[in-house]
Amino acid sequence: MDHKNIVVIGGSKGIGLAIVEQLVSQNINVTVISRNINEMNTHPLIHYIQKDITRDDLAPGELPEIIDGLVYCPGSIVLKPFKSLSEEQFGEDFAINCLGAVKSIKAALNALKKSESNPGIVLFSTVAVTQGMAFHASIAAAKGAVEGLTKSLAAEFAPTIRVNCIAPSLTNTSLAAKILSSPEKVQAAEQRHPLKTIGNANDLASMAVFLLSDESKWISGQIMHVDGGMSTLRV
Numbered sequence: 001m002d003h004k005n006i007v008v009i010g011g012s013k014g015i016g017l018a019i020v021e022q023l024v025s026q027n028i029n030v031t032v033i034s035r036n037i038n039e040m041n042t043h044p045l046i047h048y049i050q051k052d053i054t055r056d057d058l059a060p061g062e063l064p065e066i067i068d069g070l071v072y073c074p075g076s077i078v079l080k081p082f083k084s085l086s087e088e089q090f091g092e093d094f095a096i097n098c099l100g101a102v103k104s105i106k107a108a109l110n111a112l113k114k115s116e117s118n119p120g121i122v123l124f125s126t127v128a129v130t131q132g133m134a135f136h137a138s139i140a141a142a143k144g145a146v147e148g149l150t151k152s153l154a155a156e157f158a159p160t161i162r163v164n165c166i167a168p169s170l171t172n173t174s175l176a177a178k179i180l181s182s183p184e185k186v187q188a189a190e191q192r193h194p195l196k197t198i199g200n201a202n203d204l205a206s207m208a209v210f211l212l213s214d215e216s217k218w219i220s221g222q223i224m225h226v227d228g229g230m231s232t233l234r235v
């Protein structure tokens with residue numbers, strides 16, 4: 001993937017940061033958009049743009065002229081009984097998980113069309129779309145929309161731009177910190193998974209980097225279940 005330009009929305013921490021680290025280790029240029037800038041800021045292959053993707057617009061010319069891949073990582077985990085989930089919360093979750101991705105894809109689309117390197121878009125869903133889970137109504141609704149967006153855009157942009165989505169189960173990042181706030185909670189979460197571990201950022205980043213690479217040039221419109229077996233196995 002030498003000399004490719006990849007844009008990672010939400011590449012300052014968590015899974016997005018692991019994606020950025022894997023990409024630069026392959027000598028790929030990365031544009032990172034996030035609200036905070038981290039120490040990778042000084043890396044010669046990384047260009048940071050500080051923005052809140054739900055509020056700020058991307059001005060013309062801010063992104064590379066040719067983009068070979070786009071990953072959208074911002075997301076939320078707000079778990080509450082349905083009666084405590086306000087309509088505003090549903091709106092906020094939809095905004096960060098789905099509308100932010102829509103905005104990013106719109107901003108990058110012309111530059112993605114110019115790529116001659118099997119360009120790809122990678123979005124993030126959650127295991128809670130395939131596997132119904134109590135208290136996940138808002139996030140499952142928002143990510144269900146992301147899965148629909150993935151398939152619809154994959155059809156619309158074929159054969160030029162591939163669009164795929166990764167649906168993780170619980171992964172050890174700051175987003176999941178509340179759910180993993182004690183050794184007991186971590187152990188219980190591990191035991192719930194058929195493969196008896198929770199995910200780490202690199203488990204998901206490896207799939208994202210694969211979906212951006214030429215190795216996946218015949219894959220589009222797919223939801224990749226990287227989830228320790230959670231969505232499909234009963235052991």
Ligand SMILES: NC(=O)c1ccc[n+]([C@@H]2O[C@H](COP(=O)([O-])OP(=O)(O)OC[C@H]3O[C@@H](n4cnc5c(N)ncnc54)[C@H](OP(=O)(O)O)[C@@H]3O)[C@@H](O)[C@H]2O)c1
Binds near residue numbers: 074
């Ligand atoms: N971790 C899990 O257990 C889990 C499970 C299922 C699905 N997922 C999904 O996987 C994806 C990645 O999750 P993660 O755990 O890596 O999340 P994370 O650790 O919270 O990282 C999210 C990234 O997005 C950026 N971001 C958040 N809001 C933003 C905004 N408004 N504007 C610009 N950048 C923003 C954050 O940077 P700043 O804070 O600097 O802006 C950060 O770089 C998400 O879509 C999540 O829903 C995660």
